[in-house]
Amino acid sequence: MEFLKNILENSQYSVITALVLGLMTAISPCPLATNITAIGFISRDIENRKRVFINGLIYTLGRAISYTGIAVILYFGASRMNVSRFFQGWGEKLLAPLMIIIGILMLGVIKIKFPGFSGLTDRIGKKGNGSYRSTLLLGIIFALAFCPYSGVLYFAILIPMTIASAGGLYLPVVFAIATGLPVVIFAWLIAFAIGSVGSLYNHIKTFELWLRRVVAVLFIAIGVYYIIIMFL
Amino acid sequence: MKKIAFFVSILTLVLYTISCSGQGNQKVTAQTANSSKVIVYYFHFSHRCSTCLAVEANARKAVEELYADKIKSGEYSFAAINLDDAKSKDIADKLGVGGQTLLVVRGNKKIDITDKGFMNANDFDKMKEEIKSAVEEALL
Numbered sequence: 001m002e003f004l005k006n007i008l009e010n011s012q013y014s015v016i017t018a019l020v021l022g023l024m025t026a027i028s029p030c031p032l033a034t035n036i037t038a039i040g041f042i043s044r045d046i047e048n049r050k051r052v053f054i055n056g057l058i059y060t061l062g063r064a065i066s067y068t069g070i071a072v073i074l075y076f077g078a079s080r081m082n083v084s085r086f087f088q089g090w091g092e093k094l095l096a097p098l099m100i101i102i103g104i105l106m107l108g109v110i111k112i113k114f115p116g117f118s119g120l121t122d123r124i125g126k127k128g129n130g131s132y133r134s135t136l137l138l139g140i141i142f143a144l145a146f147c148p149y150s151g152v153l154y155f156a157i158l159i160p161m162t163i164a165s166a167g168g169l170y171l172p173v174v175f176a177i178a179t180g181l182p183v184v185i186f187a188w189l190i191a192f193a194i195g196s197v198g199s200l201y202n203h204i205k206t207f208e209l210w211l212r213r214v215v216a217v218l219f220i221a222i223g224v225y226y227i228i229i230m231f232l
Numbered sequence: 233m234k235k236i237a238f239f240v241s242i243l244t245l246v247l248y249t250i251s252c253s254g255q256g257n258q259k260v261t262a263q264t265a266n267s268s269k270v271i272v273y274y275f276h277f278s279h280r281c282s283t284c285l286a287v288e289a290n291a292r293k294a295v296e297e298l299y300a301d302k303i304k305s306g307e308y309s310f311a312a313i314n315l316d317d318a319k320s321k322d323i324a325d326k327l328g329v330g331g332q333t334l335l336v337v338r339g340n341k342k343i344d345i346t347d348k349g350f351m352n353a354n355d356f357d358k359m360k361e362e363i364k365s366a367v368e369e370a371l372l
Contacts, residue, residue, distance in 0.1 A: 005351060030281045084330030089277060089315060148281045149350075152332050156346040230279050 014161050018171040021153045022178020030147040033222045035183050037099065040215035041138055042187035043194075045131070046208050052191040053184070055135045060180030062139020067154070067172035075163045080155070087144060088151040095145040096226035103219030106212070143176065268339065270299075270308045270367055274349075275324060275333045278316040284332060286353040288312050291334055294360040298367075308367075336363065338370040 004020050011017045025031060042055045070087070074080055146154060158175055162168040194207055272295050274288050295303070295310040302308040313320045315329070327335060327342060334349035335342055343366040352358035 008351065028281075028283075079330075081325075081328045081330035085315065085324075088331035092279065148277060148279060148284045148332060152284075152346060152350050155331050156333070156344075156350070160347075 014168065014171060015174055017161065018158060018174040019178045021158050022175040023181070025150040025153050025175075026179045026182045028149050030149040031142075031145075033225060034095070034142045034145060037215070037218050037222050038138065038142060038183045039186045039190065040211070040218050042135060042183065043191040044208070044212050044215050046191045046195045046211055047205070049188065049191050049195055051131075053188055055132065056180070056184030056187050058132050058135045059139040060177055060184060062136040062141075063143040063180050064139075064173045064176035065136075066140050066143035067176045068169065071159060071162045071169060071172045074159060075166070075169060080159065084151070084155040087146045088148070088155065091145040091151075092147055092226065093230055095141075096223045096230060098141070099219045099223030099226065101223075103216045103221075103223060106216035106219065139180070143179070268307070270302075270336065270338045270370060272308075272310045272363060272367075273323075273327065273329075273333070273335045273337060274310070274312045275315055275320075275329045275331070275335070276312065277332070278314060283350060283353045287332075287334060287349050287359075290353065290356050290359045291349060291363060293356065294363045298360060298364055336366040336370050338367075341370045343367075343369050 004024050008017060008020045008024075011020065026035065038059060042059055043052050045051045045055065070083060074083060154175070158171060162171045194211065197207075272291060274291055276284055276288065292310050292312070295308065299308040303310075313323060315324055315331070324330075327337065329335065332346065332350075333344065334346045335344055337343075345362050345366045348362040349359065352362060
């Protein structure tokens with residue numbers, strides 16, 4: 001972290017600053033819980049490593065949509081105070097129940113269809129066509145759940161640089177790539193490692209089914225963790 | 233894809249609604265009472281990270297060390313305010329604060345040092361320097 005701070009202090013170029021801010025967001029302990037869930041979700045198709053990699057890129061694209069969307073709204077004159085208060089105040093609080101609901105639906109204990117979210121809650125073992133769509137939605141939602149530290153990095157440092165001129169509107173995309181990069185790398189490594197072991201023993205299908213169950217439980221566990229730290 | 237476009241559109245609409253309601257609040261900021269008192273504010277939410285706690289602790293310590301005499305005489309003060317607390321709404325609206333913020337205020341002057349505060353959260357000497365120069369700027 002100190003190394004990244006040094007780069008940040010000496011950086012002359014805003015693109016480097018955006019990149020470093022994104023990396024600081026990704027590796028800070030604060031959004032670690034959502035990152036772990038995202039890694040699990042992205043690497044759930046271990047049978048197909050290429051798909052895991054594309055999932056990672058789509059997840060990052062989802063994050064870029066959220067970060068750029070907020071920046072564009074602020075660029076066109078929206079009140080930074082209200083937008084920032086809404087996301088920093090509610091992002092994490094709404095995330096907890098949402099993660100528990102997604103986890104329960106993924107496990108298939110309760111069958112409820114939510115319009116627009118059907119892809120996110122695809123039941124375990126079911127290979128929905130909405131897989132990429134669900135990954136994109138996850139990226140969009142997780143980026144909006146600002147935790148205390150990432151909220152400051154985004155709203156207090158990146159946004160002023162971004163909305164200073166129209167030319168800065170690409171910076172949230174760079175920031176999103178940096179926040180998604182460690183997640184993509186880890187997801188791919190997990191898929192590579194488990195995939196290799198799985199194919200060695202010819203049990204890749206079983207591995208995949210169990211990985212999906214683990215991911216569903218992970219969603220619930222991390223949702224509960226957030227409820228404990230936020231409300232208790 | 234249609235569903236995602238729908239989701240993004242709804243989100244944009246919500247954002248515009250909340251942001252437009254805030255336009256009036258910024259005008260209030262300019263009408264802040266003129267006062268010679270220097271206040272260093274640290275705004276936060278109930279859930280805080282370790283860096284956030286360090287920002288408050290070091291900023292408070294820095295203000296207390298730098299301006300001990302003026303704090304005693306009531307000219308300077310440090311205030312930590314929880315934005316989740318309903319009572320904080322008036323002051324947050326008045327100062328245009330929407331999230332975690334480290335702010336030096338004197339009358340109508342507001343010096344936002346959130347970025348510097350968070351970058352130097354654990355470096356007390358640098359925090360002290362940043363607060364000192366922000367206070368000097370507010371006094372100009």
